Amino acid sequence: MVAAMATATQSSEQLHSYNPATGESIGSVPIFSAADVDAAVARARVAAQTWSTRSFRAREEELTAFRKALAASADEIAELLHRENGKPLLEGYVEVMMALSHIKHAAERAEKALAPHKVSSGVLANFRATISYHPLGVIGVIGPWNYPLFTPMGSIAYALAAGNAVVWKPSELTPLVALAIEKIAKKVFALPDLLQVVTGAGATGAALAKSAVDKIAFTGSAATGKRVMAAAAERLTPVLLELGGKDAMIIDDDADLEKAAEAAVYGGLTNAGQACISVERVYVKDTVHDKFVDEVIKQVRDLKVGGDDGHLGAMTSPQQVSIVKDHLDDAIAKGAKVHTGGPDAISGSYIQPTVLTNVDHRMKVMTEETFGPVIPIAKVASVDEAVKLANDSKYGLGSSVFAGKSARAIADRIRAGMTSVNSVMAFAGIPTLPFGGIGDSGFGRIHGDEGIREFTRVKSTAENVMSIPLNMMSFRQPKDATKRLKGMIKQLYGEGVVAKAGDFMRKLRG
Ligand code: NAD
Secondary structure: OEOOOOOOOOOOOEEEEEOOOOOOEEEEEEOOOHHHHHHHHHHHHHHHHHHOOOOHHHHHHHHHHHHHHHHHOHHHHHHHHHHHHOOOHHHHHHHHHHHHHHHHHHHHHHHHHOOOEEEOOOOOOOEEEEEEEEEOOEEEEEOOOOOOOHHHHHHHHHHHHOOOEEEEEOOOOOHHHHHHHHHHHHHHOOOOOOEEEOOOOHHHHHHHHHOOOOEEEEEOOHHHHHHHHHHHHOOOOOEEEEOOOOOEEEEOOOOOHHHHHHHHHHHHHHHHHOOOOOOOEEEEEHHHHHHHHHHHHHHHHOOOEOOOOOOEOOOOOHHHHHHHHHHHHHHHHOOOEEEEOOHHHEEOOEEOOEEEEOOOOOOHHHHOOOOOOEEEEEEEOOHHHHHHHHOOOOEEOOEEEEOOOOHHHHHHHOOOOOOEEOOOOHHHHOOOOOEOOEEOOEEOOEOHHHHHHOOEEEEEEEEEOOOOOOOOOOOOOOOOHHHHHHHHHHHHHOOOOOOOHHHHHHHHHO
C-alpha cells in the first residue's frame, strides 16, 4: 500500500488507485477541491515569476538534473506504471525512456526554438521587425491514464523549458505515477512549486480548467475535451487539445508484408491497444489481403497475454473492457469474421488480441475509437479507395502507410496530423516532430519547436530605425502625399510592378 504523498491540500477526501491486474487498491491520494486547485495555481504563479527570469542555460541545467533524477528512478517508475496502469513492465520502461527523450530535447532546444528573430518589414522599410516568444505563466496540464507519464510529459517538459510553471491533474486511474514524479521534481527544482500535482477525478480537472491558469494542455477523450474547452472559455483561457484517434494503416500490394504485419500487430496491440495512436483499422489491397491476414494471425498467435513476461497486460479499466466488447459484438452482428480472440475470449480485465476481417464502416470498430487489442482488416480494390476510407473519419491523429515507391505520395494524401511511412507510431518517438491532430483529435501541438512555442505568447516589435519624408503613421504629411501614395500603390502593387517594396523605400529615402 502506497501512502498518500500529496502535502498541499486540506481535503480529507481520498481517491483509491487500483492495480487493474488484481483489482487490489495500491494506494490512496487526496481529492483536491476547487479551492485547493486555486491555491496550487497561485503558488505556481509565484514560482513562474522567478523561473521565467532564469536564463535558458539555467533552466536547461535544472531540467537536466530533473531528467537524471527520473532516469535514476526508472525502476521504481516503470514498476509503478506496470502496477497502476496494467501495462507489461517492459512497456513501462519504454514509456520512461520516451518521456526522458522529450525532457532532454525540450531542455536543449528551447533557446533555439524561442530565439527572437528579425523578419522583413515590407513596405515599412524604415522599421526593424522582430518576433519574440515569452512564457505564458502557469500551464494547467490534464492527463489521461493510458500513458500516465509520457503523454503529460509532452506538455510538462516543453512548458517548463519555455519558462512556465505547471499544475498537473493526472487521471484518477493513475495518480500514483504523477505523485512519484512530483516528489522527484520537488527534490530537484530550486522552486518547489514549479511542478505541482493536484489529484482527483473530473471535478478536480474541471476546477483546473476554470482556474486562473494561462493555458490548459488537455489530453483525453474528445467528449471531455469539449467540456474543458467550454470551461476554459469563461476566462478565455487558451487550450491545447490532444484527443482520441482512429488511426488507419494502408497497405499497398508492393509493401513488405511481413514488416507491415509486424507493424500492424505492434501498433494495434501495444499497451493492449490503449494508445491514442494505436492502429485502429487496416486497409489492404485485395491482391495481398489474404497473405497479409495470414501473416498477422501467425504473429498474433505468438503473443502472450498477462503474466510478468506477457506482451499484453491488463486493460486499465472495466469501462474500457465494456467498450471493446460492445464494438466486437456490433461488428460480429454486422458480419465481421473473428480469426483470433473475440468477445468470448474476454476474461476479467484481460482481452485476447482479436483479428477481424470482413469489416466495413457500418461498424463501430471501424469508425469509433475502440482503444483495445483489436485489429480490424478491410479489403480494398485500390489505394484510392483505401485513402478515401482512411479519410472517412471525424478523427485525424496518426496514420501509417506500407508501400513501395508510392508510399510517401500515399502518406501525403492522408488527412491526419502525423503519418509513419513503412513504420508505425515512429513520429511519437522523434522529439523534433510536432505531435497532434485535426478534427475530433484536437488542435495545437506538443513536441518539436511548435510544441515549445505552444507554451509562449508571440510578441511582434516594430522598431523605427530611421526617418523618411512620407511617414504613414502621422497626420503631418507633405502637400504632395496623396500624389506620392498613388504612385506608390501603382508601382508596388498594380500593373507593371517596377520595384520590390524595400527597393522602392530605399529609392524614396534617396
Ligand atoms: P478522459 O477524457 O476520460 O479523461 C482525461 C482527463 O480529464 C482525466 O484526468 C480526467 O479526470 C479529466 N476530466 C474528466 N472530466 C473532466 C472535466 N469535466 N474537466 C476537466 N477534466 C476532466 O480520457 P481518458 O479516458 O483518461 O484517456 C483516454 C483518451 O485519451 C482516449 O480518447 C485517447 O485517445 C486519448 N489520448 C490522446 C492522446 C493524444 O496525445 N492525442 C494521448 C493519450 C490519450
